[in-house]
Amino acid sequence: MILIDYKSRKPIYEQIIDNVKELIVSGVLERDEQLPSVRQLAQELAINPNTIQKAYAELERQGVIYSLKGRGSFVGSSLNELRSVQQAALLEEVAQLSGVLCQLAVEQETVCAVVREAYQTQREAKNHD
Amino acid sequence: MIEVKGLSKKFDQIQALQQVSTQIQKGSIFGLIGSNGAGKSTFLRLLAGIYRPDSGEIFIDGQPVYENEALKQKIFYISDDQFYFPNSNMEEMARYYATIYQQFSFDKFEKLTQLFRLDKKRKLNTFSKGMQKQAHIILALSCQPDYLLCDETFDGLDPVMRQAVKRLLAEAVLDQQLTPVIASHNLRELEDICDHIGLLHQGGVIFERELDHLQSNIHKVQCAFTAPKQRQDFADLDIVTMEQQGNLSILVVRGDSQRTEACMKAMQPLYYELLPLTLEEIFITEMEVLGYDIQQLIY
Secondary structure, X not given: OOOOOOOOOOOHHHHHHHHHHHHHHOOOOOOOOEOOOHHHHHHHHXXXXXXXXXXXXXXXXXXXXXXXXXXXXXXXXXXXXXXXXXHHHHHHHHHHHHHHHHXXXXXXXXXXXXXXXXXXXXXXXHHHO | OEEEEEEEEEEOOEEEEEEEEEEEOOOOOEEEEEOOOOOHHHHHHHHOOOOOOOEEEEEEOOEEOOOOHHHXXXXXXEOOOXXXXXXXXXXXXXXXXXXXXXXXXXXXXXXXXXHOOOOOOOEHHHOOHHHHHHHHHHHHHHXXXXXXXXXXXXXXXXXXXXXXXXXXXHHHHHHHOOEEXXXXXXXXXXXXXXXXXXXXXXXXXXXXXXXXXXXXXXXXXXXXXXOOOOHHHHOOOEEEEEEEEOOEEEEEEEOOHHHHHHHHHHOOOOEEEEEEOOHHHHHHHHHHHOOOOHHHHHO
């Protein structure tokens, strides 16, 4: 379930944290669902169990997951928080891209039109489902 | 736990190790990296109790290791050139190791030879180099040591076997609190499996740190300004190296990402990008700082 990009510059520890968060935000992992155990992940990914333990501990500290003694780790109730963090990060990206587009002398109206259209298409596709 | 204090070792005129002090926690996977001739193998042989230190001390689980038979039960050293008796096969070597290591598990030995699909009755000298390494990894894990010292053991294994060995190590770390110490030049691989890294250079430890800590505290920054910048323009940053290509500056900066990012934003660059460093880049950068860089090797 969790994928590691061995070629990425991002440390594995951070990759695990971000990956779990993404899975929660996108709805793949639901609230109170059990996460793969440290052993499973270490075996599957052939990586250091200590690194996974540390990533899980950090996720727990951030309130993303919780653990039950002897039973494992589970998805916590921080979905809304995670969503808003991701929203803020993505909006920041849109702002930065807009800045670059402005430097490239693209008209404001053109940028807005692209955004509007993409948004509309996505919403229609979602309504179809 | 392995504790090394002020360890020195000299061979005739050659100072192989000088005043090395470090600690390796139990259950962690320790990667030992360093330039050629830095003393990695000497260090491992000292940990294994093969060499007598000239000065300094090595404590493993609180006891000195040299000539300590009981303690050596807990340590297995996979040398770079593995030893086996002439004309022996894996089964004979297993029986030999079983006389030395009391916790030797024939169950495990059987399981692992099947897993690796090695013929335990085939003579070891007819094995390829990679297969001999596999055979020694199997023998080592069957001895069920607490500390596994690997001298470039992964190098020479094919990708499937490397993955298999990494899995076995992960399992042993979880189940038996095994502490592998792995010397290697394959930094890409150490990055996946180690949690602590020690860098040796010319017989001394340059640093010994947690890998995540290491990686989150050094970054490569690429940035461009309207006018070229000098090193002193980045006074707020702890710069390790700096390179200038026209208006583009490439810096290696110490400090966490938030701080570095804040400093960069404040300088209002046309563009900037923060990249984590790979272990290989950290190695090359640290070596450059020590005056061991490629530029000097080329000219």
